Amino acid sequence: MGYFLQQLINGLTLGMIYALIAIGYTMVYGIIGMINFAHGEIFMIGAFISIITFMVLGLLGVGWIPLALVIMLLVTMILTAVYGWALERVAYRPLRHAPRLAALITAIGMSIFLQNYVQLLQGARVKPLQPLISGGFRFLETGDFIVTLSYLQLFIIVLTVVLMFAFTFLITRTALGRAQRACQQDLGMAGLIGINVDRTISLTFVMGATLAAVAGLMFLLNYGVIDFYIGFLAGIKAFTAAVLGGIGSIPGAMLGGLLIGLIEAFWSAYFTVEYKDVAAFSILVLVLIFRPTGLLGKPDVEKV
């Protein structure tokens, strides 16, 4: 029972990170119908910018961890958002009316480019970071096993929930969110009724990148090591989460992210750690075969 509860907590934490990345995939797919393959790389860049920010803060003498975390969060969100914006502007906007394959190839090219860009600039070796937040609540002390909810996990869960609420508010209650939902339904029509489509798409990428940046920061804090390659796996898993929840649906991405995190945690705990990535990929395949629209997605009607 204790072991199960511990895995539940671990899985939820992991799922929060995947959910934040998955939102970026699902939003972009919802609006322009393409898989932003380089989104995982944006997440990786977020993780790198946050470790750099932390070290700069260390040089500047900001030692109080809560303040350092807030500054890291803000700097990472802003600088990573620039990457999201530039990505759309350089690689995707010129191809908006091109065949789908072309956009996907560009996205893969961009992903390879960004990985090697970071590898060249920051070196190929893993970057370790000492734990910033230590300690936690302990409960359910049955025998040898103690269930812990570390402050770090609490931080990740609370921050994600807050961000999700803010994000939902943005989508449902503001002019920008309305414009986005309009673009999602029909790009051409949205343009005709005076919505600035280019700007809305740019802002979608910026928002996705911002959330991915937060996920990168959390990944860094949670695992303590990053390298230039983390974006690939995390990106694929987050995409799986988006598909599982129903691509194009934002609540679906959140749900899918949590499910993928839980599945991964339980698979590692009760089966084998080595094959945990196989679990994620197999779920992707199974979902696509048996329920291509995902859990919360709407059926996709093909028009001739």
Next chain:
Amino acid sequence: MAETASVRVTPTRILMRDAGLIALVVFGLSFGLVGFRIEDVSGGLALLTRFDGVFFATVLAFLGRVALTMLHERRALPVALVALPVALAVLLLQLFADALDPARSYPFRSEVVNWSLFAVALALGLRGVWLNWHHGGLLSNREARERNMDEVGAKVQQAARYLGPALLGLAIVLPFLPFADRRVLDIAILVVTYIMLGWGLNIVVGLAGLLDLGYVAFYAVGAYSYALLAQNFDLGFWTCLPLAGILAAFAGILLGFPVLRLRGDYLAIVTLGFGEIIRIILLNWYTFTGGPDGISGIPRPTFFGLELGKRASDGGETFHSFFNLTYAPIDRIIFMFYLILGLALLTNLFTLRIRKLPIGRAWEALREDETACRSLGMNPRNTKLTAFSIGAMFGGFGGSFFATRQGFISPESFTFIESAVILAIVVLGGMGSQIGVVFAAILLIGLPEFFRELQQYRMLAFGMAMVTIMVWRPSGLLAHREPTLRLHPDPDRTGAA
């Protein structure tokens, strides 16, 4: 200057604001990752700064934006007057950098950055000069470019009739040319391997229009099939080659059966996932595949039973003793080269012939419009499945060649990046174009091999090339589709078949 009415000149204030905005974005991009570098030092991490890089990137972005806008508005002369001297200065600094200070290169510390700066400045300058003289001509817009490149593609396809045999002849005599030493042959083998894989994938992507991001999985199945069959059952290369192909084709059917009804980009992701699953299994199934240690001591192929080593194994005979030749190590390399050339030609011939069969036409029809095909009573899944498994079979052949050439395989060789490289060769060459695959493979595989020093920039340039070529021409460099059949043959175009 003969200004036409259509060209509007941006006021200086707006131009400056625009360029300033771009510079700001580049500053934001470079500040974090270029400005600081995390270095491992003993006992932790250290932070180095590179603000000069940020500064120059920002300034260059500003100037580049101004120059591009001015070129677009045909104020080309000032751009040329600034850019050409800059290019010249960078070139001179590069050439005579050793005289200044042998320890570093000028103006920037990285030689690659210097050469890129030179290339960009030269390109801007030449473009400026060209536009200055031809200011009546068409500015490059999308349609004009598309039309021009389509003509180039058509010309290349027509020329392919002569170019193909010429290239083939060159390939056949290559091992006997004076400059063909071991290194050149090794690179040639590598290039032809990728050409073969490109042709194999072209069946799936180019003809049937199925985006396969996990092609390397079939390559891996082929390689491991041969290695394991040879090790466990003591079978030779020529017995295993068809078996490896069949096993890879089965893997293709196994994967394809459930997923082939998915739409394009979903299929891409599922195949990617499948490729990763295969790699993870190879990595972790230690008792069967040797895990990360891989399999070594894979036997070499024989020439009609004759071995190409120095000494024959028990009961065998070597190539040089049978023909009374003196032993030369390069013989084996030459044999390998002809082996892969033969496999590649087989793939090509197969593709060229099957395109004319009903099944080949069905693939191409399916690529163009699946809904229409279904309405005409075609079974899309079985049609796709044949393409998928045939493509996989050629991947399997390629894989067993890879295993026998290396003599050692491990999961390291079958990462996603391999799939991406093969796919890039197919797409960049122009999907469905056989000759395009050859050019793309030479460009993407051959060229970087000759510039080994730039190894660390290879994948960077590779990714950038994929983006640039797609943005520049979304259908691929040499893409050109000639209708296979015309209802009313056009008498002017005798070239059309």
